[in-house]
Amino acid sequence: MLKGREKTIIHLDMDAYFASVEQRDHPIYQGRPVLVCHTDSVDGVFGVVAAASYEARPFGVKSGMSVFEAKKLCPKGIYLMGDYNKYLHNTKELVKICESFTDQVEVFSIDEMWLDVTETKNRFKEDAGRIAYRLQTEVKRKLGLSSSIGVGPNKLVAKMAGEFHKPGGITVIRPSDLPQILAPLPVKKLFGVGRKMKKHLDLIGVATIGDLAEVPEEYLKKRFGVVGLWLKQAAKGLGDGVLASGRGSTSLMVKSFGHSSALGSGEADIDKLCQILLGLCEGVTRRMRRGKYLGRTVTLRLRLARSFGFTRGHTLSGVSDMIETIYPVARALLLKEQPVLVEYPATLIGVSVSNLLFAEKQLSIFDLFDDRFVRLTTAVDNVKDKYGDRLITRAALLDWRRRYHGVEPSRLHKP
Ligand SMILES: [Mg+2]
Incomplete structure (x- = not known):
């Protein structure tokens, strides 16, 4: 049927x-x-x-x-x-x-x-x-x-x-063979289970994919949030395969580009967090462009109070090195965690882009963007290369820079 x-x-x-x-x-x-x-x-x-x-x-x-x-x-x-x-x-x-x-x-x-x-x-x-x-x-x-x-x-x-x-x-x-084939495999074979996640799973005695499939959904949800639910599905061989972490064998020099920011005793204000995330995405995408890398998987990293950390990922349908693509994805991942953040303020936020493709710009056959964004970004990159990173900044970041770097906003946008 x-x-x-x-x-x-x-x-x-x-x-x-x-x-x-x-x-x-x-x-x-x-x-x-x-x-x-x-x-x-x-x-x-x-x-x-x-x-x-x-x-x-x-x-x-x-x-x-x-x-x-x-x-x-x-x-x-x-x-x-x-x-x-x-x-x-x-x-x-x-x-x-x-x-x-x-x-x-x-x-x-x-x-x-x-x-x-x-x-x-x-x-x-x-x-x-x-x-x-x-x-x-x-x-x-x-x-x-x-x-x-x-x-x-x-x-x-x-x-x-x-x-x-x-x-x-x-x-x-074949779907009917899935349980027998997946169950005995070590849990780290499952995509999305990185080193840190594996440590957590070790602690609760989960060694194989089969073990993971047996863990009650409620427990995984409580412990790992939406990631927990996704893992449970994946362990049963279900889902359309949203790959949370890139282990693509592009085998190039760099595996990922990531920036993170510690947030002192914790930040629960979602607007502030989005703003910080925007700044981080800007740094990451700029480094990617400099190195001529395009990426597909965006991973958000959060550490919450009591030092519980986790990552959430999303894989794009194409590759990009533009903040206009990367940031909305990272932001959407963050917004999904909002209910958790209310209870446990974030003490660290990070974003990384993996699944990289080393490419000369003109060869990026999968680029999502229209030329105007590319030209604008190139122009801004050029100014930054010449006069330093702080000369031009996004209006949305002025507040953040002042708060987290102690830089006066007036000095940022006046040449
Ligand atoms: Mg290969």
Whole structure:
């Protein structure tokens, strides 16, 4: 009965993406440990490993590691500087292939995307595993690259499924198999469970996803608010897969940009908090633009009185580095917590943007914004670069700057 409405989602993840592209383009690198680095010069030791080929992994090299560390572990590796324009171009080709399977493609990061193939499956009476196999073969044939695929009833499950057989695997999780497959997995495998959340869950004796699914909803709600409810749903394999924290394998140097502000003995005034949040978002997006990063997942961090902290996240449908996109999302997350804040004033507020894509502006194919905002922001950035950050500020922030930084507003807007 439900079957007709059940969704079939494919998660496609490229294997050792940047390194595989280099091995494809330079056959001499094939079968050898290749490390694509985010650095100014691969002769030096500065910078970070952005991607390691499967041949490099037995040496213990991982993306995110410093080049210095990697060279100690794998001195004979081939160290290359990343050619991000090439990878982005390749990603566009990848999206085209995905779009030949369905018109519903969601790009999650430079090397990961979701495809809703429900229609395709129903129309052609084709098995989901078979569609996944065709997609994987097509990617290999057209781009010469290996990928791992997960199939599930929602984005979350599809992404988790893809983790089971890497590289080059296809894993299909049917809704009826969900409880048996999810339950024994450690709880940290669940998206949205970060290090801090895991600590809390450890304390209450929750070790596996199955344990989490058994915790009474009321308890989770009381302890973690809306996040608790979301986790409970996710542990049962439900929900459309709102990914609360980005663990996208863009494998670039920076994983996230975040700013936070301590609030002394606590702040419960929602207007003040919004104002502070606006200031934080401004700082974060400016740093992103400077580093040429676009991001997808906005995470709000709150610590409440009695040092209870939690995060709330939202993933955008596209990427952005503009405060006009990031702030409304962060604000909406904050407003949802208003009832809690009345009782427990916030002692710290923070915002971060993760799920980053390193991109030259003109290549940001997913940018949400119209040109006017981009031009205005660029103009303001330029003035700030030249004359310092405090010369121009948002009218809405004057009060905040005075209160939290002791700067006189009159000095802010008069050059
Ligand atoms: Mg990948």
